[in-house]
Amino acid sequence: MTTTEQPKSVLNSEQPGTYPSTGTFAYPPPPPGYPPLFAYPPPVDGQQPDANGTPYPVMYPPGVVYAAFPPQATPAASPALGTTGRPKRKQVKMACTNCAAACKRCDDARPCERCQKYGIAESCVDGQRKERKKGIKRGPYKRKSKQSVDSAHTGDYAPQSTEGEWTQPPGTAPALPSFPHPPEGYYSFYYPPSGTYSMQEGQPGAEGTTSNGHPGPPPMMPLYVGGFPPYPLTLPPGAVFQLPPSASYPPPLPGSQPLTVEAGSAAQTDKKAQPTGVNPADVSDPSANKEPQGSGETENDVSQANSMRDDSGSGMEA
DNA sequence: ATCCTCGGAACTTAAATTGA
DNA sequence: CAATTTAAGTTCCGAGGATG
Structure with missing residues (x-):
């Protein structure tokens, strides 16, 4: 198989990896109120995660968080570049039979x-x-809203229905919450609106549905960012997890803290847990997982991102 | 070092569908 | 009927193996 050497398109992650929907997880549970994130599924029967870089879903808490990248790493930084950051591959119309x-x-x-x-x-x-x-008959087309189209062009992340992550009720199109666009150079992670998804049984931190119990944009939740040993997540150089500065978000939960975590930082901002840093790129670009993995570093950069909304609007130091 | 094989991601583009 | 979406079909990247 081809290892996922090339960064994958953020938007075309149409093959989300499988994730055990049941079973016991050996990892420590996240602190109370902190949904977990995984870059790899827990090992099953002592197996290692797919070393070839097969992507696995990362569970996001309800809410939105912006992942900032250094300018040069911005997927849509150049129109000549694809969403992967590398030049778009050009194909000939017709290859010869030999080739x-x-x-x-x-x-x-x-x-x-x-x-x-x-x-x-x-x-x-x-x-x-x-x-x-x-x-060939096809199902009804989902018309993309203007906004979601724009999002696609700016490389925003959209939720993917993934086993063990969240499930979309049949017949409903994933609706993005109408949050404002992230600042330039940032990418937003969306979770489906409240009531449109449910966690699978056996998921650590599975809480069923969003907590407010009524339709609309999901509430901001504390973000427990990080992998669990032995599958740490790693922030790329310069990457920062950040929350949007907008004042239109729900207030932070009591006891939560604003977050700004520099890539590679070993800073622990959350004493409640020892999560490792998360790589925002890993979320959409499983190949990025491969590198830290391949290096066999189990002692990872323990950078953690616990994010909470920063009402001051500062939170933007990227 | 070079060539070969081939899995699968990336890409192209025509058919199906939608909405004005 | 033009615009848009979808997915069938094709190209070719890149890892790994074979060979000299």
């Missing part, structure tokens, strides 16, 4: 460069493109 068979890059010339190089120019011909199937 197609070898799964190698081709070009429009015939014979193509590769066939010339390997001395098989005489067999360098276009293949036959299959005709697309017709008459």
Whole structure:
């Protein structure tokens, strides 16, 4: 399999990994009131998490938090770049049969460069493109709202229905809460509005539904950010977890603290727990998980992000 | 070091659907 | 009927193995 070397598109994470919906978790539970986040599922039968970088869902608490990246790491920083941050891959309209068979890059010339190089120019011909199937019925289309389209273009994260994460009631389209757009260079994590999701049994910190019990944007909740050993989460250099400065959010829960955690920081801002740092990129870019994992560091950068809304609106030092 | 194989992510684009 | 969404089909990246 291809390891997920390339950063994945934030928006096209259409293959959320599986997550055990039942079972006992060996990890310490988060502090009271702090929903957990995982980058990898708990080991099952002593197995290691998928070392190839298969993504696993990260559970977010209800609410919104902004993940800040350094400017150069901003996925949508350059129009020439894809959401992954690397130049968008360009494909030829039709690869020659040789290149197609070898799964190698081709070009429009015939014979193509590769066939010339390997001395098989005489067999360098276009293949036959299959005709697309017709008459395939599709379900009703979900019309994207203007806002969600914009969000997509700015690389915002949207919730993905993932086993063990949250489930969308049948027939309902995921509606993004109408929170303001994050500041430039920030990406927002949305949770489905209250009552539209439910946690699976067996999830640590599964609380059923959002706490307010009525429709509308989810309440801000404390964010217990971090992996649990031995699968720590790691913040990329310069990454910061931050809450939006807007004053339109619900007030912080009693006893919670504002959060600003610099990437790689070993600072513990929450004495209640010993979570490791979370990598906002990991959330959408499982490949980013691979690096820290591959390095075999179990002693991770223990940076933690416990986020709470900062009404002062400061909270923006990125 | 180079080539080959191939799984699967990334990409293209035509068909289906929607809404004016 | 144009715009939009969806997904079938294709390209090709990149890891790993084979070979010299």
